[in-house]
Amino acid sequence: MLLTNQRLDKLAASRADFKARGMLLGTCYSDAVKRLERLSMALFDVDENDPQNSQDEAESERDSGTESDEEGAEDGNEDTGVVQGPLLASVTLARRPQPHYPRTMHELGTYMKIPEFSQLVTRFLHERLDPADIQPLEVSSFRVFHSSVAIFRAPSDISGIEGLRRERIRATPSWCSGPGRYDCIFAETDENSAGFRGLLAARVKLFFSFKHVQQEWPCALVEWFSPVGTEPDQETGMWIVEPDLNNDGIPICDIIHVESILRGAHLIGVAGRDFIPRNLRHYESLDAFQSFYVNKYADHHTHEIAF
CATH class of the missing domain: 4.10.260 (G Protein Gi Gamma 2)
Structure with missing residues (x-):
């Protein structure tokens, strides 16, 4: 008592x-x-009213040795985290664009060493708009970002209210003052197909946005991976994918809307019977192997969507 x-x-x-x-x-x-x-x-x-301020802040952060798209305490520096609140799944670009990148389509394509960049942008708009509405092609205000934030429903993993989880996807030429980091993603292709049959794996090479007739288009430049066969590997239970290459052995690039991105993906190189070189670095793995496992064991949510 x-x-x-x-x-x-x-x-x-x-x-x-x-x-x-x-x-x-x-x-x-x-x-x-x-x-x-x-x-x-x-x-x-995104502060649209004072671009000079954004550029000054980005430059000062770069000088201090940090990524300008790391948003500090209010956005979180971690790559993953929980999300509170009844929010629908979405993908958005980082809050601040990166300075020192070209602002026009042709100059950005030259800077990225992608000669077909203009054709990719044109095809991207043709697939979404009436061709009569994009003649002549008037695009402007190209801005480059080093990351995006994906919010998706993952109640099986550590998540917030309504089972939402946040994940940062990066495409940056230098990560933590070291080599570049270009993450892989799951892109939705067929809502009527279950599991990985309705998805494609891709590697993000660039996050950017541009304006066409006062409408802003947030996009990602990606390199596709195609499945090997129509079923997962029998021994591992994981799908195997290969990079799409042209006749010269160069990865085929494409431009997608960021809304097509579901979340980040983890690809593991298929070593086969060969030994992996001891001097192979982690950031070289996506360029060192000819095929990859789509790791469905990365977390619970990946296991639920990549079967």
Whole structure:
């Protein structure tokens, strides 16, 4: 009885303290809405009114040895994390564009050493707009980003309210003052097909956006991987994919809308019977192997979508 009374007194004191702090105002739903509003501002707001400020901030962050698309405490530097609030799955580019990149289509293609970049942009618009609406082709304000943020429903993994999880996908020429990092993704291709049959694996080489007739298009330049066969590998249970190459052995590039991206993917090189060189670095793996396993054991959510 004494222990019960002691606990009741503690509960009463806690309630008085919580009330004084304003912690009992509102409901769980209103708190979730407020969290969602703060998250939306942190993830999706881009300062369009003062581009010079954004450039100055990016340059100062670069000088200090950090990525300009790392958003600090409000956005989180970690690659993955939970998301609070009833938010639909989405993919958005980083808040700040990177400086020192060309701002026109032809110059950006030359800078990236992709001579067919202009044709890829034209084909991208042709697939989404009436051809009569894009003659002549008027595109401008090309901006490059080093990452994007994917939010998806993954209740089986550590997640926030409504089972949402956040993942940062990177495509940067230098990561942590070292070599470049170009992550792989799952891209949705067929909503009616289950598992990996409705997806494709790709490697992101560039995140960018441009404007056409005052409409902004957030895009990703990717290199595709095609499945080997129509079923997963019998020994591992994982799909095997190969990079799409042209006649010269160069990866075939394509431009997709960021909304086509589902989440990040993990590819493991198929070594076969050969020994892996001891001096092979992790950042060289996607260029060193001829085929790859689509790792469905990376986490619970990947296991649910890449079967």
